[in-house]
Structures are given as C-alpha cells and as structure tokens.
Amino acid sequence: MDAPTSRDRVDPVRLEPVDQALIDRLWDFGDAESSAERFRAAADAAGAAGTPHEQAVMTTQLARALGLQELAEEATDVLDGVAAIFDGAGHDEVPAEVRARVAIERGRLLAADDRPTQAVPEFTLAVREAAQAGSAFLVLDALHMLALNDAGHEEEWAAEGIDLLEGRRDPRTLRWGIALHHNLGWVKHDGGRAGAALVEFERAVEIADRYGSSEQQQVARWSVARCLRTLGRTDEALELQLALAGLRPDDPYVQAEIEALTAGRPTIDA
Template sequence: MEESTERSANSSEHRGTQQREIDRLWDFADPVASEERFRAASADPERSPHKRAVMAAQLARAVGLQGRTEEALAVLDGVAAAAPGSESGPEAAELRARVALERGRLHAAAGRPEDALPELTRAVREAAAAGAAFLVLDGLHMLALTDGGHEEEWAAEGFDVLAGSRDPRVLRWGIALHNNLGWTKHDADDPVAALHHFTLAAEAAEQYGSAEQLRVARWSMARALRTLGRTEEALAIQRALDAERPDDPFVTAEIEALTGVRPTIEA
C-alpha cells in the first residue's frame, strides 16, 4: 500500500511539473510563437518519447488556433499512431486523454460538435484513468461549452472534481467552469443564478487565477447586476474597472449602457 501511494504521489508530481512547463511554453495571444516552441520541444532528443508526444499534442493545438485544422488533426494522428492504444499505465492513458482532448477541441472550434463530443468524453474517461484531474477538468469544461443543453450537468461533474483537489493549478478551473455556467444562466434569463456563478468565478480568480481572469469575472458580475436592475452596484464595478484600464471598450460600453452617456475622466 505504501509503495502504491508513493507511486501515485510521484506520478501526480510529474504531471504537475509537466503542466507547468506546458504553461510556460504557451502564449495563447501568439499561437505562431507557441507553435515554434512546441515544435522544438516535440523534437527535442533530450526528452523522453512520452514528453515529446505530450508536446506534440500541444503543437497540434497551437496549429489549430491558427485555423489549420486538418494539419493539426494530422499531427494528433501521428502522436496516436506512435503510441499504441492498448498500452496500459497512467502515462499512456494521459497521452490518450491529451490526444482526444485536442481532437475534440479542434472539432468544436470547426463547428463539428457531433465529432467533438465523443472525443471529449473519451478524453475525460482516459484522464480519469490516468488520475489527471487537470485534464479531467479541461475535458469537462470543453463538454460544457460544446454539449448544448447539458452545460449544467458537465459543470456539476467539474465541481465534484474540484471539491477533491488542493492543487491550485487544478482549482483554477473553477474560474472557467463558473464563468461559463454563469453565461449559460444569463442567456437563459436567470440573472440571479448567473450572478451567483460569476461571483464564485471572481472568488476563485482572487485565490488561484490571474489579474485578467479576475477582471473578466468582475465585469461579468456587473453585467448580471445590470440585468437585475441593480444599476448603482453595476456602475461602481465598471467604474473601478475603467479606472484600472481606461481603454477597455467592453467596460466603456457598459458604462454607456448604465448611464446613457459616454464616460469622462471625472465620471
């Protein structure tokens, strides 16, 4: 039992280190530069075959973000072909999860939910088998975005996973899950529930997220408050955001909607 526990802890630590490296290589605002970094990492002979394959899956994502969907899918096909599906163990399951996740993401972005959903459910299943909570949550987050009408069910599964984790990088997924569910509720004319989830997203962002994630969550809270007719509260948040970044067009538009006038420095 002690040996099994130690092996599980080591595997979890390895995945955490690997994810941190992936985070360092990513710049979602610059997929071209990200592609270059992941292409180099996926060909680095100093890395193990597993790590090169993981980097190749991220390469596919970077290529896909540039609209080269078929090329990205071909990269993933190459990764899958080099890693037999019958191979057992957490590393093999993790890699299968990553390939399925990126395939699902590509299909979803291309407007093919019927192709995306089987891949995303496979990703969640394989990630769970690997004990990779971060990937489980990524898959559930994508399912909530892709599987119309079942957003709340997938988000609820994600919240259950979050409840069992103490890893800050894993817990950061609470921001996206609550934010996305908040917009689902808002679009369904339930601004009370929307505000609840936006508030939870902001709380998660304060603890585990970036300044930008917190800003988005606060903006969303204010938007729900406007829908609820709580204009003064909404305006206070938007003016605070405007003071932080006066050139944000989304904040400017909300202040105009709340006041009926274009904001000035004095406002």
C-alpha cells in the same frame, strides 16, 4: 536473479504526467504562432532526449496552438502523428495522459469548426482517458469543454466538474473552478435566471482572486457587472465597470458596457 514481475514494471498508462507548469510557461494564448514555435522546439528536444511521453504531450499542445491560428488541417495531421511517436505501440501502451490530451485537442478543433455534436464524443472519451491516467486536471479540462458544447447538459457537466474540485489542493487544478462557475453563470444568465447566475459569477471572482490570472480576474468581474445590469442594479454595475476601466482603459468590452450603462443618463448640461 528473478525475472521482473508485472508488479515491478512501470504501467505505461499511468506514467507520471508531464509538469503542467512547464506547459503553462510555454503558452502565450495571445500569440499562438510563437507558442507553436516553442512547443515544436520542446517536442523536438524531448524526442532527441528519448522521452516520447513528453514529446507526445508537447505535440498535442503544438496542435492546439495551430488550431488557434485556424490551421485546423495541419493541427489534425499533427494529432494523427502522435501515435507514431511510440513506434507503433498498441492503444493500451500509449500513456493515458497522451490519449486524453489528443482527444481533448481533437474535440477543441471540432468545436472551433462549429461541430459540437462531433466534439462531444471526443471530450467524453477524454474524461475516461484522463480518469485512467489519474489526472484530475485533464478530467476538469474535458468536463469544462463538455459544459461548453453539450447542449442541454451544460449544467450537469459543470456540476460534475465543481464536485470534482472538492478536496483538491493543487492551485493549478483549483483554477478550473473559475471557468466552470463562469460558464455555468452564463448558461443560467442566458436561460433567464440572472439571480442564480450572479451567484456563479461571484464564485468565479472568489476563485480567480485566489488562483487565477489578472485576465481571469478582469473577465470574472466584468461578468458580475454585466449580470448586475440585467438585474437592474445599474449603479452597482457602472461602479464595477468604471473600476475595471481604471485597470484596463483599452478593454473594449468594459467600454461597451459603460456606454450601455450611461446611455440616456442626464448630464450636467441636461
């Protein structure tokens, strides 16, 4: 029998990525503590099953859940331990997806600690590693984080992400368009370009309606209404905020906008 050639071997760098739908099912961003418990259990189960790639990916999500609980030191320790899952394998033998996810989560921890200049190199590294892994999803995650943290280059990173979405078909990947357009809208709004911002916010609504969650749809519409207020189109803004209040009466951001839009308006008794 002929010895296997390099063509016969599976490239560890380009292993099939862990199913994002599985990761999504384990996440509850409103309950980071429970999410951490689920990811810890998933990582342990993957380790017991002898699937280090999945174990490492679940471990990165455990770190993210810890970070959301403001347990940054523990989260960093968890990320530092990912390499050990591969029994001392060299850098190039660790799947690129794992390297990308580790870099993204390190960057998120630094950004949450108000250290964007240190976070940006992690996110740029993540873009390269995700591209090597062939994961458009992770490239977009890293680009959207760069657009949030790389001051002065927000529009460039957002535009790169939006360009990358062209021709994509996967609904979960296309969902990144919501964050990219939404965040770009706020950059333009806060830069005094409310008209251009409205275009971005409305595009975020379109994508949210097709691919997003109900929470993303609510936030996207709220931003449209807020931008309309800046543009002086207060009647339209109020109509939209009242519609949002009908869907979620306890949304404090909606209530604050309604108060701002109705302050000083004449009442029946006036």
